[in-house]
Amino acid sequence: MFTYIDPTVRERLVAAGHLFRINRDGDVIAPDHSKGGGGSISILGPIPLPLAFGNKHYDVQWYACVRNTELSKIEDIADTLRAQKAQESFATLASSMAVNSVLLIGDPESWTNPLVRVHSSCLTGDVFGSERCECGPQLQSAVELINDDEQGGVLIYMSGHEGRGIGLWAKAATYLLQDDGENTYQANRSLGLPDDSRDFTDAASLLKYFRKDGPFRLLTNNPKKIDDLTAAGLTGITPVKHVFGVTESNRRYLAAKRDWGHRIRPEDIGDD
Ligand SMILES: [Zn+2]
Numbered sequence: 001m002f003t004y005i006d007p008t009v010r011e012r013l014v015a016a017g018h019l020f021r022i023n024r025d026g027d028v029i030a031p032d033h034s035k036g037g038g039g040s041i042s043i044l045g046p047i048p049l050p051l052a053f054g055n056k057h058y059d060v061q062w063y064a065c066v067r068n069t070e071l072s073k074i075e076d077i078a079d080t081l082r083a084q085k086a087q088e089s090f091a092t093l094a095s096s097m098a099v100n101s102v103l104l105i106g107d108p109e110s111w112t113n114p115l116v117r118v119h120s121s122c123l124t125g126d127v128f129g130s131e132r133c134e135c136g137p138q139l140q141s142a143v144e145l146i147n148d149d150e151q152g153g154v155l156i157y158m159s160g161h162e163g164r165g166i167g168l169w170a171k172a173a174t175y176l177l178q179d180d181g182e183n184t185y186q187a188n189r190s191l192g193l194p195d196d197s198r199d200f201t202d203a204a205s206l207l208k209y210f211r212k213d214g215p216f217r218l219l220t221n222n223p224k225k226i227d228d229l230t231a232a233g234l235t236g237i238t239p240v241k242h243v244f245g246v247t248e249s250n251r252r253y254l255a256a257k258r259d260w261g262h263r264i265r266p267e268d269i270g271d272d
Pocket residue numbers: 122124125126133134135136
């Protein structure tokens with residue numbers, strides 16, 4: 001992703017086909033770095049990434065993806081910082097840039113109906129293993145299911161989706177509100193924030209690039225995710241239920257999601 005550090009490195013990556021741009025329709029477009037971009041996405045990859053979850057190993061191809069408008073702003077500031085030799089500011093700069101990831105398993109050329117997971121980032125669940133939600137087990141199960149599937153598929157990791165889009169700081173506040181009796185959606189509303197503000201536009205563009213117009217199976221319990229991807233122009237989505245990691249600590253949270261519209265049956269969460 002550090003194409004903004006040195007323009008000659010960027011040129012080398014473009015020439016090797018390891019840095020490219022797609023538009024909203026998932027078509028590859030000219031790799032120049034002109035400003036604007038109308039929602040185009042810059043992609044770095046494929047990068048071989050050996051993963052280990054539990055006792056299992058997975059060989060995936062990683063693609064780092066960033067919206068081009070955002071990257072343009074960062075590159076402008078990076079030029080200024082370079083001129084000022086303010087190298088210590090690069091970390092602050094990079095930390096504000098949302099870089100989504102695609103983990104690809106298998107050969108897209110042979111896919112007829114691959115398995116897809118669009119996963120929203122969750123530091124507490126994905127990294128720390130928190131049982132307040134089921135994100136960690138959902139993430140690991142998705143990689144395992146895609147890996148074990150005959151066709152394989154992709155996992156898209158949306159980095160800016162903490163707390164259904166409200167950010168990690170506000171999510172921390174909602175946990176305290178939930179401990180005072182509110183459910184996960186009420187807590188968002190108490191903060192004056194939407195129930196679910198996640199933007200799946202970039203996920204849709206990436207799926208168009210990797211799937212062209214082909215159908216796919218989507219690991220999700222969330223009808224809104226399917227609606228959002230469909231509204232973005234994707235077709236042929238078959239939902240596949242994805243309930244993992246139910247514990248005493250998150251049963252109430254999952255029940256709130258079910259009541260909100262997630263396709264989770266009472267027996268899925270031991271709540272019958
Ligand atoms: Zn989570």
